[in-house]
Amino acid sequence: MTSDNIFQLFYFVILLLAIGGSVVTLYRGQFGRMVRQFLAWVAICAALVIGYENKHIFEGWLIPAQQSVDPAGNVTLLRDTNGYFRVSAMVNEVPVDFLVDTGASLIVLSQADARRAGIAVDDLRYNGVASTANGEVRFAQVLLDSFAIGDAVERGVVASVNAGVLDTSLLGLSYLNRFSRIVIEKDRMILER
Incomplete structure (x- = not known):
């Protein structure tokens, strides 16, 4: 001692x-x-x-659910405390949290989320270039085995993996356009099938 x-x-x-x-x-x-x-x-x-x-x-008792999916596959999201809409999805059967971004063209996975979903990020070719609010960033296009929000599972979904630093994966228009209608009412976003 x-x-x-x-x-x-x-x-x-x-x-x-x-x-x-x-x-x-x-x-x-x-x-x-x-x-x-x-x-x-x-x-x-x-x-x-x-x-x-x-x-x-x-x-679940104290804090209302930030997302719910009805039997018809309509998704209701509540705005978080920072004013954003977030959604939890299953990417290749792995849970991933997304920020809903209507300014993003594709589903954009952070490198960490892509790794967790079984994508070999070190073997990808980052030959795409995207213009973002923070300037240009390189990305690699990938094909996801499965992507699901609630019970609606889709196969062969095109996404991208960001080569730069990205804290949260983004749910962009390539997936949002699969809904027939997107409604924003105050602190609620409804994605209608």
């Missing part, structure tokens, strides 16, 4: 004795009350830890 570790251990023991002494003095003659309050705090902390570990169960 180093001298720093010994000092930290000594400091911790002194702090523990000070807190313990204060508790004993505060609850002198009330041991039962002290135990009940201690157990109450243990239960509260345990409930918080268990709740956090299982937050995915409670999110």
Whole structure:
């Protein structure tokens, strides 16, 4: 043990004795009350830890779904806190989150999402050039085995993989045009089949 570790251990023991002494003095003659309050705090902390570990169960109750798909295949998206519409899709049977971008011509995958979807990004030929708000960027065109939002699965969907830095994959017009109508009402976007 180093001298720093010994000092930290000594400091911790002194702090523990000070807190313990204060508790004993505060609850002198009330041991039962002290135990009940201690157990109450243990239960509260345990409930918080268990709740956090299982937050995915409670999110559906507390936070409205950002996307829903009805039986007809119509997709309803809610605007996120940054003002964007996002959609979760299955690309080659792997979940990928997309930013809906009506200014993008194609489905644009980030390199990270393309890798997760089983695309060998290092073997692609990035010979396409696209003009973006951040200037020109190179991309490689790919053919996705499958692309699904909800139960609507499509095969052989053309997409592109961005050669530059892209934080979020983009859902562009090549896929959005498959819907008969796109309606935006305040904080809701409805993609109608």
